[in-house]
Amino acid sequence: MSDATVTVRSLSKVFHDEARGDVRAVDAVDFECRPGEIFGLLGANGAGKTTTLRMLATILQPTSGTATVMGHDVVSEPEAVRRNLGFYSSTTALYPRLTARETIEFFARINGIPAADVRARVEGLVARFGLGDYADARVDKLSQGMKQKVSIARTVAHDPPVLIFDEPTVGLDVLNALEMQKVIAEFRDAGRTIIFSTHIMSEAERLCSRIAIIHRGRIHACDTLEALREATGKHYLEDIFVHFVERAEEA
């Protein structure tokens, strides 16, 4: 499709594991995403969600297949891909010895925001996430909720068109998790392409425009929630998920 901002074609990743031999963490995955939608990757722990997203973020090299972000290939143009991408996960930590403002400024600069625009961009984000009173406090002194906000501001410091949220609510309390969902929805409304991975059904139900069910490295279903309900005859996403996983196990 011409308006796709992210395309993934037959993407595979094989790890050589000394205990288990070759492990196909991701096996011929296909999908594409468009602006203004939240594309959900739904799967259990170890299903291949994070590996897929790390390949999109150019941290891991695909074993085979292709993936592009804003038309840039993840293997041949990794820097261009990362300029167009914001990557947030529970494992991407912040520098504890920088202040909130310094963190946002640092990531704005190294992600290519022109020097003249950096200050305005940083102040805009500080205001947008309500960091004003804490902007000059060191990150290691901030509360979990404030750290989360700084982390999101860091992710979008260079205003990327594509945002990846890899299990962003892991380890958050209910209120912070809801805040995170709210922010993600706002980015969607602002026309960003969002890829959102989770193993929490309610989050996927509430947020995702389309959902891909991934199990043992393969995508077994990929459609809107309504279409998945129609295809399976089940109402709850949990039942739909179990339906596809069981079918995959039987195959």
Next chain:
Amino acid sequence: MRRDVVTTLLGNELRMLVRDRRTIVLSVLLPLVVMPLMLFGSRWSEQRRERRLAETEMSYAVTGPHADAVRRVLAFGEARLASEGAAGRARMKLREVPPGDAAAMLEKGEIVFYLEATEAAFGEGATGPDAETRRPGERAERPVPGVPEVAIVFRGDRDESDEAFARARALLRAGRAEARSLLLVERGFPARGPDVAAVVTRDTATAGHVAGLTLGRTLTLLLLFFVLSGGSVVAIDALAGEKERGTLETLLVSAATRGEIVAAKHLAILAVALVVTVIQVGNFLLYIGFKLIPVSAGWAAAVSPPVAGLLLLLYLPVAALVSSVLLLVSGRARSYKEAQLAFFPVFLLGILPALAPLMPGVSLRSAVVAVPIANVAVAVKEVLTGTFDWPMIALAWAVTALAAAGVARLAERALSAERLVSAAERVEALGGPELFERRVARNFAMMWVALVIGGVWLGEDSDIRLQLLVNLGGIFLLGSLLMVRAYRLDPRQVFALRPVRPVVWLAVLAGAPAGMLSAVGVFRLANLVLPVPEKMMKAFGEALLPEGLPLWQVLVLLSIAPGIFEELAFRGTLLHGLRRRFSPPVLALVVGVVFGVFHVALFRIVPTAFLGIALAAVTLLTGSIFPAMVWHALNNLLGLLAGHYRWPLDELDLDFYAAAALVLAASFWVLWRTRRPYPGLRGTADRGQGTVDSSP
């Protein structure tokens, strides 16, 4: 590479560094405080010791019927040392006390030593005794019949007694020389030194060059120490620390390239290392200014401003190379702790090339110019002694700079390695046989260290049976059994305890002696082209022949026991652990070389490696350890018998060696034809298991 991005990254690194109290304290403040403390401490204790020795009057006794003769020699010695202006211990006050039971007095600490003139020693009319007592590691004077002997009896474990002993010995030696001179002078011979020839010295080197030589020998070592100590704390934090905190992944998903990230981190380490070096050099200059460190007046002449500038230029690639190495180690480490562990060997290896200027006669116009760091160290020594070999200096600079660039490139690759962010965590959790295969090399390295420490601890003169018990039982057997237990391995698989076809034994019986003779022959041939050290040739047929043991015991201890226990360790545990890592020929080579390295003595490494390769090949072809055990025992047996009966194995006609080579080839041909290959080798059908790490 975008300069603004690198500048931003570097600024960020330095800002975080300055805010890290731990780094500042460890890298900057601690050395600043510790250095003067150490200097003050050592000067204070030295002065105190000298003062105490000077102030304390120490008592001694002279025993034996010829005590007066000894006293006369002591008096001669006093006079001679005083006339020569001998300082130092001369300030020590010695007082003779009447001897009661001198030995008991010494034990109680009432006297610091006593002199005992042997009863039968003195002849009529002797004017001086020959006095000596032996200290550990010192050559004793051999007593001459009819010549008097004086023993200095003291306690080497007591500071005062030890000091006083040295004084007494100096006095006796000086007194003896004086007495001898007097004897000759009395008989009309010009025997005093200046009467024979006056000795004067004239050094044509300038004071600057002499000081430059002293400085040049150690300057690189000192600076390297500063760069390593200053840079290592930052380097650990730069990659390994970031990985542990999870910030590395955050950085890797930004638009900064890997090259930009490595460049910024490299510059940060370099900057800190240089700042620490400048602070430490300033620190030293301050102490020199306060005369806490005594230096020769020639130092200023040796390091003129242009020379200082040249030294700075020469040291830049050294600092860059050290920073690159530190970054590489940090990048390869999976955690902060692992990086810390890796830095110790890096530290030791890093300062090794800086010792090059200490080698006598080493010049930049030699192979040393191709060795990074060592070449700069030698160049610095030459520059400080006034030799400016510009083409070689430029070459040395370029070689070290290129090495720095090469290692920096490796560090960049380490950053790209996927194991840094993804697969690293899995392996450690595996345990069992998989973990064994990853750890086997490390475990053998530890066994090697234990072997060396055990050797030093026991000493060369210890009972051969004890040495074998420690090495074969305590290290090889126990080490192997511990690995089997810790990694839950099947002993039959690990030790390759499998039966073989009968014909294999024929091949082994013929192959073992033929192999030994062939190896000697090969080295004799090689000797025609490249001289092989004679000791290495001898080492082929040489086995330790301990004295005082019956031959049968020697054979059991040095032939059968190594055949069993060394084989269990090397062709058993080691070969099993490495079997999937190398192709069979490389595996035999690696196992053989490791076996050689375990025979620590330099000239035994090559012959034993040769044997090790053959034994590994035999094990790989038969799939069993038993033929290698017999082969090994036969090989040692032949060596021992050759030593015992003095068979000249290295002096045979070439036909013998040719025949032996044919027999060896025939033996291996039989083993090949009847082979039952070792299971689970790399490249064989049951490969299945991935053997490489997950780096792309």
